[in-house]
Amino acid sequence: MKSEKGIIGVGAIIGGIVILGLAAAVAGYVAYKNSGVDVKVGSEGVQVKTDGVDVKTGANGVDVNAGGVNVKTGENGVSVNTGVNAQSSGFVQDNPSAPVVNTVLIFDASGSMAAQAEGGSRINVAKTAVSNYVKNLGENVNLSVVAYGHKGDSTLAQKTVSCNGIEEVYYLSPVKRAIVEEKVNLLNPNGWTPITASLQRAEEILNKTAADSQKRIVLLSDGEETCGGDPLSYASKLKTEGIIVDVIALSVDSVAAKQLSAISVNGGGSYYSVRGASDLNVVVNNLGVKINTGDVKVDVSANGANVQTGNVNVKTDGSGATVNAGGVKVDTSKGGTPSVKVPGVSIPSF
Known part of the structure; x- marks a missing residue:
């Protein structure tokens, strides 16, 4: 199997909460903070906080909050919370609109x-x-x-x-x-x-x-x-x-x-x-884990995870992750220095 790098496990919850214990060490980061934008890049991963968007990536997975949508991926599985009052355990939320x-x-x-x-x-x-x-x-x-x-x-x-x-x-x-x-x-x-x-x-x-x-x-x-x-x-x-x-x-x-x-x-x-x-x-x-309920699309395989819901798109594989949350883009999939882009803000190269 391809290296999963702590990206996926054997469970998925739609509308629920999965605690992934994402690392967020203070030491060892290069930080940029200006105009309401807080960016940290270091050995533990990338953290980006700006207006209404919070993105964290690391070896243990991805945690994204944007516009009321929360997406988490990690060794415990995939969790998507869109703010809808719905909770399910297991792999696929029973939904009459889901395709046969x-x-x-x-x-x-x-x-x-x-x-x-x-x-x-x-x-x-x-x-x-x-x-x-x-x-x-x-x-x-x-x-x-x-x-x-x-x-x-x-x-x-x-x-x-x-x-x-x-x-x-x-x-x-x-x-x-x-x-x-x-x-x-x-x-x-x-x-x-x-x-x-x-x-x-x-x-x-x-x-x-x-x-x-x-x-x-x-x-x-x-x-x-x-x-x-x-x-x-x-x-x-x-x-x-x-x-x-x-x-x-x-x-x-x-x-x-x-x-x-x-x-x-x-x-x-x-x-x-x-x-x-x-x-x-x-x-x-x-x-x-192949879910399409209209507003939430989740596809998890041994190669990684792909989550699309609202204005949040998260992709993970053995090489890293790409996140697009409300226009805030983080890419750790290409090796070397991560790429961080925030609309209207010039982020320095780390």
């Missing part, structure tokens, strides 16, 4: 999933992660679970049976966690890896949904295609149809990583390479 998201999770139960990863066998690590994933999905999400590799075995004699043994074990519908867990826990690692045919099955499922809904595929796999298909080309096809393909690669070698990452690129999605339980739990949980 139809997601197909493709679960690899091929023979190689019996091997060990950090934290247990790959299959058991994946099952636990799926349980965490479905627990945090919002009511606007419909989920389907498609499994492969659980039919037949890994011998040549059983290859056809295994490659054709793709099964929708949980039909596309609102998430019923207990049933999803029950179906996934019954899967045992046995056979081959028909990624292309599984993508096709997911496509068939999603093409039956409303045209204006969001359509995503999450492929969880520990290896490359072994049934003769061309998953790169198929992922490209899916992208042209508006279906995004995210890939979670579990404890893969360089050959499998090359193919799986290319699937995510061609499918217009994200690629996550994880070694074991702790990394995988973070990834699958963060996949749940």
Whole structure:
């Protein structure tokens, strides 16, 4: 996984408050103060205070207050407070105006999933992660679970049976966690890896949904295609149809990583390479944070966070953060000296 640098964790609260303990050391800062503008730049980060805007950035995250809007990002997650009397815990605030998201999770139960990863066998690590994933999905999400590799075995004699043994074990519908867990826990690692045919099955499922809904595929796999298909080309096809393909690669070698990452690129999605339980739990949980409630947009992945609400825009990744709050701009993402801009004020270079 890319370095997260304390930017995101495994939770998000919309309308609530998350205490991040943002560092604000007094010593070691270079300060500028004039005309109601207070700027401090130092090893702990950047602080900017001006009329109605307060911005803090540091290794522990970002804290922005502007025009009644508060945005915080840090290792505990993402918090957005727009002043509306609404509070929710978990990943997605239940909101009837949130767009419907139809997601197909493709679960690899091929023979190689019996091997060990950090934290247990790959299959058991994946099952636990799926349980965490479905627990945090919002009511606007419909989920389907498609499994492969659980039919037949890994011998040549059983290859056809295994490659054709793709099964929708949980039909596309609102998430019923207990049933999803029950179906996934019954899967045992046995056979081959028909990624292309599984993508096709997911496509068939999603093409039956409303045209204006969001359509995503999450492929969880520990290896490359072994049934003769061309998953790169198929992922490209899916992208042209508006279906995004995210890939979670579990404890893969360089050959499998090359193919799986290319699937995510061609499918217009994200690629996550994880070694074991702790990394995988973070990834699958963060996949749940894609929120668009009109006034508040939050997109959190292993690469960072992007928050847009009102006149506040906060972006973070492993290299730093960019903030635009009411025209006050702070950029710590390019390395070296941070950039600070305040409308109508000439800020000296630090």
